[in-house]
Amino acid sequence: MEKDVHIQYLKGVGPARAKLFSKLGVETVGSLLRFFPRTYENWKDTVSVFEAPPDTQVCIKAIVAQPPEEMRTRSGKLLTKTTVTDGAWVMTLTFFNNRFVKNQLEEGQEYLFFGKVQDNVYGGREMLSPRFVKAEGGTGLHPVYRQTPSLNAKAIAKCVRTALDTYPSLLQETLPERLLTQYRLLSLRDAIEKIHFPQSEDDITAARRRLIYEELLVLQLGLLQIRQEKNEGTANSLQTDFTKEFFAMLPFTLTNAQQNAIAQCVEDMKHTKPMNRLLQGDVGSGKTAVAAALVYSAVKNGFQAAVMAPTEVLAEQHAKSFAAFFKDTPIRCALLTGTLTAAQKRNIKTALAAGEIDLLIGTHAILQSDVEFSSLALVITDEQHRFGVEQRAKLRAKGCSPHTLVMSATPIPRTVALVIYGDLDISVLDELPKGRKPVRTYAVDTSYRPRLYNFIKKHLDDGGQGYIVCPLVEEGETERVSAQVLYENLQKKEFRDYRVGLLHGKIKPKEKEDVMRRFASGEIQLLVCTVVVEVGIDVPNSSVMVIENAECFGLSQLHQLRGRIGRGSRQSHCVLVSDARNETARNRFKVLCETNDGFRVADEDLHLRGPGDFFGARQHGLPTLQIADLTTDSRILHIAQQDAKQILQTDPGLDKKEHAALRTAVAALFTDIS
Ligand code: ADP
Ligand code: MG
Secondary structure (H helix, E strand, C coil): CCCCCEHHHCCCCHHHHHHHHHHCCCCEHHHHHCCCCCEEEECCCECCCCCCCECCEEEEEEEECCCCEEEECCCCCEEEEEEEECCCCEEEEEEECCCCHHHHCCCCCEEEEEEEEEECCCCCEEEECCEEEECCCCCCEEEECCCECCECHHHHHHHHHHHHHHCHHHHCCCCCHHHHHHCCCCCHHHHHHHHHCCCCHHHHHHHHHHHHHHHHHHHHHHHHHHHHCCCCCCCCCCCCCCHHHHHCCCCCCCCHHHHHHHHHHHHHHCCCCCCEEEEEECCCCCHHHHHHHHHHHHHHCCCEEEEECCCHHHHHHHHHHHHHHCCCCCCCEEEECCCCCHHHHHHHHHHHHCCCCCEEEECHHHHCCCCCCCCEEEEEEECCCCCCHHHHHHHHHCCCCCEEEEEECCCCCHHHHHHHHCCCEEEEECCCCCCCCCCEEEEECHHHHHHHHHHHHHHHHCCCEEEEECCCCCCCCCCCCCHHHHHHHHHHCCCCCCCEEEECCCCCHHHHHHHHHHHHCCCCCEEEECHHHCCCCCCCCEEEEEECCHHHCCHHHHHHHHCCCCCCCCCCEEEEECCCCCHHHHHHHHHHHHCCCHHHHHHHHHHHHCCCCCCCHHHHCCCCCCCCCCCCCHHHHHHHHHHHHHHHHHCCCCCCHHHHHHHHHHHHHHHCCC
């Protein structure tokens, strides 16, 4: 294939535009050709001014009835107004700060105007900043791209046109001839042409079918190749099940879901084939207790276990939970973190190698090469999807292939999980412990703040605790609430009679731990913090959470945050504070106010974000998809999976000439992930 060209060198782009494209993730001409429209506007079906429904994008064919007139608002903004008529009715058009429109719209000319029609205060009909083309020859489907104000769909489409005409060699066919024939797929060149410039709905369907199939085939080829390299090794088998003994020590009865999950893991671990299981359970579903039961059984069988968390704060929290679970047992736990002195670390490592420690807790650092276990049988990772191929390889290099359990609060739809994990087994905790009250969620704007503070105070006076979560503040940003500033303010003014704490990523580990300890013990009543509390922190007495600038957080992230409350018997409340008016933010808030169900949240998240970006695909070590959607394209996914298997059976390295283009595509798709 011809070498790709930097977008800057495409005719009509240049350095300034190249920067704008870069913001959209388009760096080269090749990636521009594969920068697919998000959707299309249908400008073919026009309605009359009279019929246009409110709040709906419509297309109206109308003649400009008077020359556009420019005027200034009191604040100095430029307004351009004109009147158009569809023959029966008139409508006002208003444009803001558009210096060009005056010369673009000619009196007496007929145009297609695309936008929303509203009734203005004078009782007439009006369109605000509609887009338009001359009616003659301008009918059809208009692509809508992910665009920025300075780089609109029209400009993008024009660049795509130039790219198609100037660099056809970038579009050499990737799929083998026989697959094209078998599924009657468009050629790559035709598909790219039609996805950007469709003449009909059928064009779009055919182009999408081809491109989705190709993307999923390449994805499956890559994933299968990674798995081919994996050699499982042999694990220690746990002959006796001691979990029942553990249940008797618990201060609560396990839910049925917890018991089932434990039973499934126990069954897996009886064998020498390493367990490879995902434990999925919404926040608060009690994953830690499941982990503890398994650790208990492994240790009683004479083996060691390790529990890993993504951050030190979480590792410390786990150390506390496990210590509490095991307080009446002889199990020896140790916490290995970066804050220990060199001597302390050395002691732990020596004890571990000598088999004097049964359970080691820490971050991923505990897999470092100089940590030796004497008889590791079980590794559990919490809130972490990437205990994948990479980590298993590290452990195998040390001569052990332990049973592994990955715990996650991010509900992954089954189809997606199958793609990501392939041979992974899944247990689901679909039941919350008894007595939990669902969190009530509200969305308010900043004018509610005084009332909100009184609401929090009532909770604190009542013996409860609470969080105020702020977004991470980037340098130079002023509109967003910063945790530091808010903390100082609240402590001095509104909450001076209360004990307020501050927690964010820049606080020293020692201090952080101190704050967490004081919050957990109830000494701190109100914790001002950033997303550091997002996962895993467990203070059941906290019953209120306020999330500032809630629009800055993703849907799943908001759900995770909210999972920090509603863990006790108290009725909990979560308040999303935001002045954002945009639809994306509003939709997110609506979903959260409506449901506490993590699976529904995840589903909505997928829909709201669209393909390619499902809850941070990168977290899972999966490449970002351009066009396929793992939830809705599951049929094609299935076919692609079969085909990928077949291809690799005869050509495991994709070395055959007919697969050369596929091999390049696999490499390209998997380059940006580690
Ligand atoms: P998560 O799944 O979010 O990690 P945790 O394991 O932190 O949830 O459990 C949340 C809280 O519920 C903890 O305080 C834990 O002790 C408690 N818990 C776990 N299982 C049960 C149960 N079956 N009944 C009552 N409380 C439970
Ligand atoms: Mg947890």
